[in-house]
Amino acid sequence: MNKRLLTLFCWLGFLTQAVMAGTPIERSLMVGVGHSSQLDTYLSPLEYKGTHLNLLRETMRQTRWADNRLYFHQLLDGAISMTKSPAENANDLGGRIGYDAGWLYHWQAMSHLCLQGGGLAGVDFGGLYNNRNGNNPVQVRGNLDLSASVGAVWDFRLLKKTCTLQYKADLPIIGGMFSPQYGQSYYEIYQGDNSHNVCFTYPGNALSLRQRVMLDIALGKASLRIGYLNDVRQSHVNEIKAHDICHSFLIGYVKRFSIL
């Protein structure tokens, strides 16, 4: 079974590369800083607030499918956060890394407006450490999901520069996530009791949304990209409520090129 899956993935990879040979690639790298509000009732009933740092690497590559309108999209997303309790006498230290990949269909709605729609498959792993807790100091996060992805790209000129304004939103539709049970210790999970630790997620119990608004300003061969990221991740599984709401200012660059 595993051999068949591996062969299937190899063929898919090969096919994807074959239909993308020589097509344009847009790659961006952005760093961000912002504000984060975190709640995880496994660690504390209170919401912690503080600073959030992001790193986003995004690649959009045109394929030859669907009359060259289907794009292969990848997003690598890493973040760390340092937040404080309302009384400011306890800290949460968080970190996570995620990877999403999928296909987006580009529809030229008007001469300067392109709309995008498609799906992404993603994996995300991270954790949150609370420095005041004894036997429940850490919450491990891990999830796999399929997301609907939409976007709009608006081209215009400003001060004789070619500019692009983009909006992108990814909404997880279905997936699974790791979660300890309501009062379960990681000691118990380590001892081997790991039943009910993988939970089915959908917008009814894990309404999350990642939105980005980005402005590209052409500067020679590359473009300067500035943007805003609103990343809302929520879950209510195993009676544990959690959210992580980030608002970040992003800055980076975009390069457009082709590989023959």
Place this chain on the structure above:
Amino acid sequence: MTRLKTFLALVLTTIVICTACQQGMEYDDSPKANIQALWDIIDKHYCYLSYKQETIGLDWEHIRGEYLQKVNTKMTHEQLFELMCNMLSRLQDGHVNLYAAHDLGHYWNWKEDYPANYDEDLQDDYLGDDYRIAAGIRYRILPDNIGYVVYRSFSNGIGDGNLDEVMYYLRACHGLIVDVRDNGGGVLTYAERLAQRFTNEKRLVGYICHKTGTGHDDFSSPEAEYLEPSKGVRWQKKAVFLTNRSCYSATNTLIRDVKECPLVTVMGDRTGGGGGLPFNSELPNGWSIRFSACPMFDAQMNQIEFGIDPDIPCAMDSSEASQGRDSMIEKARTFLNTK
């Protein structure tokens, strides 16, 4: 430009909708809100509410009304702290603590209401001047060729290498006393590491479960806990574990585990208990609360929250103590010297 405005309005609307999120506790920082928050944390997370209703008549719902009546907005933070500690003391649980910058709220009646059965000076006399120290363990060979090991706190670590050295040094002894009196617990792993030296096979030693929801009786199925034999040097002769009421938490679990080992005899007083694995939470004013979250049971599914009885009860004789003799150690030596 109109399209751009529509586009931005759509973005902002979506952001607002999506930030209507999961909420935690919504309390202000008033004395009343803090005591309500404390009551809620215990009500939703504490694992012994039903058990203590049966055994000690705890009525947590009644306690809420009783203590909310006593709160007023003019209370100082010290008065509020005292009120909260009084409320928590009704749980009769040494694992329940309230941490504030000025004080630590505690319940120690589980040991203070009983004879100490322990004299540190006498213990030091038995150890003498030439005892050895291996991490958290102090040990020596008594004149009648009995090994004597003292482990005062499982907050002090012990490694498998340390235990190998201790067991190897004492290998020629014909019996071993492990004195864990006044050991109030610490890290469960160290207690387990010590217990693993007294079994040659994997043994069922107890069960653990956890809450699956906010209800007082929302528990998972008990999960069996096994004691695996150590891969290092293991004790193969008779051993006595000495206990008193101050054996709590991880030490209570150690006694639960070694009671299942055939060569071990537990002598002394009933242990203090502390059968729940504690979790932490916090109040809006920043005070921290620790409470029992996951109940543990012995191999027969009995609760160990209020302690474990020894195999052979014995107490410290004050007249012998005045002559420099620890009657509990002496009784253990006699037991081990008897063929």
